[in-house]
Amino acid sequence: MPARPGARPDDRDDRSRELVTGALAGGTKRGDLAGHLELAAELGAILPRPASGATATLWAALATLGAHDLQLARAVEPHLDALAILDEAGVATPAEPGATWGVFAAEGPGVRLTARQDGERWVLQGTKPWCSLASHLSHALVTAWVDDRTRGLFALDLRDPAVRTGEHAERWVPRGLPDVVSTPIEVDGAPATPVGAPGWYLERDGFAWGGIGVAAVWYGGAVGLARRLAQPAGRELDQVAHLHLGAVDQHLTAARAALAEAATVVDHGTVHGPAAAALATRVRSVVVAAAEGVLGACEHALGPGPQVGEASYAAALADLRLYLRQHHAERDLAALGRHAEQEGPWWTA
Incomplete structure (x- = not known):
């Protein structure tokens, strides 16, 4: 991924991937908030900030956490967002270990x-x-x-x-x-x-980048459900199951492409102000539509059995449904439509 001019590549990607995969392999337990926040503090010291030249690394880590457990990702994401905001404002964080x-x-x-x-x-x-x-x-x-x-x-x-x-x-x-x-x-x-100054929090470009970071978690939650659909617990996928899995692949490919393109745009530093807000709304809307499509496909393909017999699957469904409601649905689409009326990116295609 092209880096923003002046960005210095390092081994952040490898180190963050090792930390995330190591924590997940270690068996993080659902509901272990102390352990989740401990991981958040560790990741905050390693993961890059948005628009630093490695935004894709940050969002990939959030998606990986979301695919494993949305409660874990829901604990980590705000901590990373807060550190990014403090950096953007030039305010030092408290020099105490384990601050969350x-x-x-x-x-x-x-x-x-x-x-x-x-x-x-x-x-x-x-x-x-x-x-x-x-x-x-x-x-x-x-x-x-x-x-x-x-x-x-x-x-x-x-x-x-x-x-x-x-x-x-x-x-x-x-x-x-x-x-x-x-x-x-x-x-x-x-x-x-x-x-920052009064009003700065909502006016800064980083507000948009943080919103896309949340969408990366949503994407991860949908990926976790898709993996369950692709593993039918001892039976072969039939034609209808393949149809649903194909739809899931379609949805996730669109979401992944939108996030990847946004990461490149953010690191190039060429989108600001209203255009940044529109980019965030566009990406979040694409990811929400994809995630809702995955939810529907999983429920149709797998039926009620896993919802009443598999605690992890039932929890993943409920977690993602609630988390997606942070999106403002039709209101965000209306805002995106107002922007697209004048300068949607497809006008120049």
Whole structure:
């Protein structure tokens, strides 16, 4: 893959592949969040950042984790995203071993996290919803309102006494990703470090690259299901099964091609601003359509038996269905259509 001018090739690809495959071969257990976050910290020290000249290496690692266990990938991906954001902003991470990060940027009705200056420091006050794994992490990047119209991004130590995490966990009742609990956090005057200027978090190109990284995990989750379909547990594939497997191959090839092309574009550094956002929406939409196609093919081909008799397969189905709902479906397609009306990449084909 062509590297961005100035990028220096090294052995990151080999080292990251060895670390990922070694961890998976070691038998990572579903629900072992401590082990998953330990791996996240190790990978964060080795894997390249987006747009560094080795974006494909990063996304391949995320896809590999997703194919093995979406809960594992769901724990690792936000940590890597947070490190990429801090690097992009030029903010140093805490020099402590084993620090683990989340990114909490969602908003919810009736709650609000605000930021105000108190002398030379910033303090946060209020409630932040949808904070995944907050009670297991040491730090997080959180968005908070600095005025009525603008949000800033802040680095927050989740172990501060002014931060309460893990409350309302009893309300988390999903069948997919059951151990990746998302709850509100309550913040009562906790100090925080600003990361970038107000509004920067959503305006930067890296926001788009992080969104494609999530799509790489979705792709991996679909690959994991496809492997189960290709291994029919003691019986030969018949013509209908081959039809479904062919459809799966078609879907995954399209998703893989979209991710590979995007990695090359990102590393060339030629797409910015609205075009970067459109690229992310396009790739995510292609991958979601492919993943949903794989879900349907697996369910049609394998029937109900594995869903009620194979815990790993049933969990993989439920995990992927829930994770895909991070995509905004028709709303994202409408946004992509507005962009394509004026400057879709196929206009110049």
